Amino acid sequence: MTRVDQLMKSSRPWMTGFGTETAMIFHEGLNLPYFAAFTLYQSAEGRDALNRAAEHALSVAHRAETGLVLDAETWRANLPWGNVMKLGREEIAALNAQAVTYARVWRDEHETDATPIAVCGVIGPMGDGYDASTAPSMDEAADAHNVQAQALAVAGVDLASAMTMTSSSEGAGASRAMRNAGLPHVISFTVETDGRLPSGEPLGEAIAAVEFEGTAPLFYGINCAHPSHFVDALDFPLSKRIGMIRANASRLSHEELDAMETLDDGDPDEWGQLSAGLVASMPWLRLIGGCCGTDHRHLACAASHFGDKPVKVA
Numbered sequence: 526m527t528r529v530d531q532l533m534k535s536s537r538p539w540m541t542g543f544g545t546e547t548a549m550i551f552h553e554g555l556n557l558p559y560f561a562a563f564t565l566y567q568s569a570e571g572r573d574a575l576n577r578a579a580e581h582a583l584s585v586a587h588r589a590e591t592g593l594v595l596d597a598e599t600w601r602a603n604l605p606w607g608n609v610m611k612l613g614r615e616e617i618a619a620l621n622a623q624a625v626t627y628a629r630v631w632r633d634e635h636e637t638d639a640t641p642i643a644v645c646g647v648i649g650p651m652g653d654g655y656d657a658s659t660a661p662s663m664d665e666a667a668d669a670h671n672v673q674a675q676a677l678a679v680a681g682v683d684l685a686s687a688m689t690m691t692s693s694s695e696g697a698g699a700s701r702a703m704r705n706a707g708l709p710h711v712i713s714f715t716v717e718t719d720g721r722l723p724s725g726e727p728l729g730e731a732i733a734a735v736e737f738e739g740t741a742p743l744f745y746g747i748n749c750a751h752p753s754h755f756v757d758a759l760d761f762p763l764s765k766r767i768g769m770i771r772a773n774a775s776r777l778s779h780e781e782l783d784a785m786e787t788l789d790d791g792d793p794d795e796w797g798q799l800s801a802g803l804v805a806s807m808p809w810l811r812l813i814g815g816c817c818g819t820d821h822r823h824l825a826c827a828a829s830h831f832g833d834k835p836v837k838v839a
């Protein structure tokens with residue numbers, strides 16, 4: 526049985542990571558040009574910080590008695606952002622390979638039968654994760670994400686996840702690129718405080734649009750938004766196709782977060798209660814983790830509340 530099969534057949538959701546970029550900047554004091562966590566693999570200091578983050582996530586998975594999906598930190602390692610950073614196709618492919626190799630070696634050193642670890646290649650949006658004003662067409666997105674998807678497949682990830690997608694067209698294009706690379710994959714959308722994508726699309730309609738293309742994601746996700754932003758947007762026919770929640774720590778809007786110079790890490794215990802409450806009310810969820818502002822404290826609080834009844838989000 527593959528690790529993806531284990532994930533899909535597990536009786537409880539697996540854990541995944543927290544907000545790597547914000548944790549590295551605000552807790553570790555590291556510089557991430559262009560918010561690009563793949564740069565951490567280039568230094569011993571960065572690799573040590575990634576090791577600590579992975580060890581924290583693994584300890585929570587142990588506590589929750591479940592598996593772990595370990596991200597290769599490649600959210601910015603795509604061709605459009607490579608162009609911004611003056612990186613060519615070969616360099617982008619090499620950076621993805623380096624990140625996946627590092628994650629796989631770490632997995633091989635820490636995985637046990639009780640705690641399987643799947644390595645996930647992360648694909649980020651072509652532009653700003655909070656702005657869909659220049660949303661690409663599906664064909665444009667498929668072409669843009671193809672280099673990274675192929676590199677992740679060659680490097681040997683167990684699955685891939687397109688995170689913080691701001692429009693259904695980019696989500697569908699990323700899904701096509703990952704399907705064409707032979708990757709089991711997840712499409713995760715971000716939403717604004719009204720539960721709609723930055724493109725203005727309702728979450729249910731965005732998922733339906735990707736489903737229509739027949740690219741067969743394993744499931745869909747919501748990331749980079751607080752539970753209070755999307756809990757009222759989960760009542761639609763395809764809601765059981767949502768398999769991942771990676772919520773922000775802060776209740777602030779994307780615009781407000783962009784303007785802040787300090788970190789809003791919210792209330793870890795409240796965040797944990799809300800995340801565990803979503804697990805209770807959505808028993809089909811496969812993955813629980815964090816996004817901006819979260820760290821190992823938030824994950825630990827969520828694990829401590831697993832088994833609680835659903836919590837109302839105010």
